[in-house]
Amino acid sequence: RRTSKRVPPGSLGLPIIGQSLGLLRAMRANTAEKWLEEKVQKYGPISKLSLFGKPTVFIYGQAANKFLFTSDGTVLSNAQTQSIKMILGDRCLLELNGEDHKRVRAALVSFLKPESLKLYVGKMEEEVRIHLQKHWKDNQIVKVLPLMKTLTFDIVCSLLFGLECGTRRDQMVHCFERMMEGMWSIPINLPFTRFNRSLKASTDLRKMLQQILCEKRYAFEHNSASSHQDLITCLLSIRGENNKELLSEKEMIHNITLIMAAGHDTSSILITFMIRVLANHPNIYASVLKEQEEIAQSKLPGESLTWEDLGKMKYTWRVAMETLRMVPPVFGGFRQAVKDIEYGGYLIPKGWQIFWVTAKTHMDSSIFQEPEKFDPAHFENQATLPPYNYIAFGGGARVCPGYEFAKIETLVTIHYLVRHFTWKLCCIEDTFSRDPMPTPNQGLPIQIIPKKPL
Numbered sequence: 001r002r003t004s005k006r007v008p009p010g011s012l013g014l015p016i017i018g019q020s021l022g023l024l025r026a027m028r029a030n031t032a033e034k035w036l037e038e039k040v041q042k043y044g045p046i047s048k049l050s051l052f053g054k055p056t057v058f059i060y061g062q063a064a065n066k067f068l069f070t071s072d073g074t075v076l077s078n079a080q081t082q083s084i085k086m087i088l089g090d091r092c093l094l095e096l097n098g099e100d101h102k103r104v105r106a107a108l109v110s111f112l113k114p115e116s117l118k119l120y121v122g123k124m125e126e127e128v129r130i131h132l133q134k135h136w137k138d139n140q141i142v143k144v145l146p147l148m149k150t151l152t153f154d155i156v157c158s159l160l161f162g163l164e165c166g167t168r169r170d171q172m173v174h175c176f177e178r179m180m181e182g183m184w185s186i187p188i189n190l191p192f193t194r195f196n197r198s199l200k201a202s203t204d205l206r207k208m209l210q211q212i213l214c215e216k217r218y219a220f221e222h223n224s225a226s227s228h229q230d231l232i233t234c235l236l237s238i239r240g241e242n243n244k245e246l247l248s249e250k251e252m253i254h255n256i257t258l259i260m261a262a263g264h265d266t267s268s269i270l271i272t273f274m275i276r277v278l279a280n281h282p283n284i285y286a287s288v289l290k291e292q293e294e295i296a297q298s299k300l301p302g303e304s305l306t307w308e309d310l311g312k313m314k315y316t317w318r319v320a321m322e323t324l325r326m327v328p329p330v331f332g333g334f335r336q337a338v339k340d341i342e343y344g345g346y347l348i349p350k351g352w353q354i355f356w357v358t359a360k361t362h363m364d365s366s367i368f369q370e371p372e373k374f375d376p377a378h379f380e381n382q383a384t385l386p387p388y389n390y391i392a393f394g395g396g397a398r399v400c401p402g403y404e405f406a407k408i409e410t411l412v413t414i415h416y417l418v419r420h421f422t423w424k425l426c427c428i429e430d431t432f433s434r435d436p437m438p439t440p441n442q443g444l445p446i447q448i449i450p451k452k453p454l
């Protein structure tokens with residue numbers, strides 16, 4: 001039964017296209033916050049628009065975030081846009097709700113939880129060392145973003161899929177990049193569209209993953225692989241009723257694709273923007289270096305970093321958190337109303353999307369003093385931060401399960417970078433756009449000066 005409330009003010013724009021092009025254009029020009037602010041000025045804190053083919057309500061602020069992240073599946077479901085759903089797959093975690101979400105998430109977390117990940121610090125360190133030897137050593141100028149994408153993709157391939165470097169990794173990265181291009185696109189499947197290219201790449205990637213899954217299953221069933229050697233083997237080892245695999249093959253493939261997407265694009269952006277911060281703030285670089293040198297000096301030459309060492313990198317992680325506050329890789333996301341909802345005095349009709357964004361609460365001056373200023377001290381006392389204001393990793397039952405994974409790869413990479421190099425930005429125009437992830441001008445070329453051999 002419909003309530004007598006009215007839907008929020010705003011305009012739904014043109015059929016199908018709605019305001020998608022306007023938002024995407026603003027994101028590319030890095031003016032999306034301003035674009036949203038104009039909506040707030042015109043219509044107030046709750047407004048309607050149409051994005052990626054669906055009527056949508058835009059909400060923001062601490063109360064809105066709390067509503068969004070704590071509502072259960074009877075109020076809001078986690079349906080993504082049509083393009084994300086078709087590219088990543090309808091059985092990936094982002095599309096699942098209720099018991100299915102709990103079951104698949106628990107399986108992924110059994111590999112991504114700190115107790116499991118602490119065993120892999122050395123392996124990540126090895127990937128970082130190989131990467132720096134191959135791509136940084138003996139170079140004077142490097143482009144940070146593409147290199148960090150390569151590094152985080154290699155870490156994902158090695159740790160999560162047990163896939164070492166070689167032709168197969170190269171084919172996969174090519175396919176993966178094409179797939180990612182269409183994630184935030186208008187779902188028009190015609191031969192010349194971004195969406196169409198992305199869908200084709202997603203089909204090719206799934207075929208590759210199916211083949212890898214087959215090989216891993218054979219190795220696991222013939223006792224030549226331990227259940228914790230990589231994420232895929234771990235998923236294959238988790239059993240439900242009658243000793244059958246807990247996740248269907250489709251669920252495994254869709255969620256491995258999701259982990260590839262969620263796990264590599266985000267961390268690579270974080271490390272890239274940290275490198276930019278460290279170039280622009282010599283005092284912060286000096287404090288990070290001091291912390292990392294103290295840790296290095298407490299170790300024997302050649303000794304690997306441990307989980308305990310990472311626990312001591314408190315200042316470095318505060319710099320990372322502040323980087324994520326100012327440039328959150330995830331701009332925002334979508335939920336869907338499962339039934340008619342009354343929110344803030346308006347009706348959100350069943351089936352409409354709800355659009356949330358990170359930046360607007362991250363820049364709230366009542367929470368973060370001088371929000372425009374980069375200051376790691378914003379995170380000195382994290383326990384006093386009110387909940388649902390810092391949402392770089394989301395919140396509630398869907399809070400990012402890759403937090404620890406991202407933390408390890410970021411800290412290990414920065415440990416090596418600051419101890420072995422100093423760097424300067426090459427571009428005079430130090431700007432970035434969003435596509436939809438933040439992308440620095442020309443991929444952030446830097447001039448590197450080695451300090452000591454790797």
Ligand code: HEM
Pocket residue numbers: 093094105112258259262263264266267270324329330333334391392393394395397398399400401402403405406
């Ligand atoms: C700096 C790095 C990262 C950031 C900023 C980040 C951010 C986020 C955010 C904001 C969400 C919540 C989206 C929502 O509620 O709609 C999320 C979910 C998710 N993230 Fe991350 N992420 C990062 C790294 C990772 C890594 C390394 C992995 C995997 C190895 C990962 C896997 C996931 C998955 C699977 C979800 C979906 C969770 C669910 O729906 O239950 N993320 N992430």
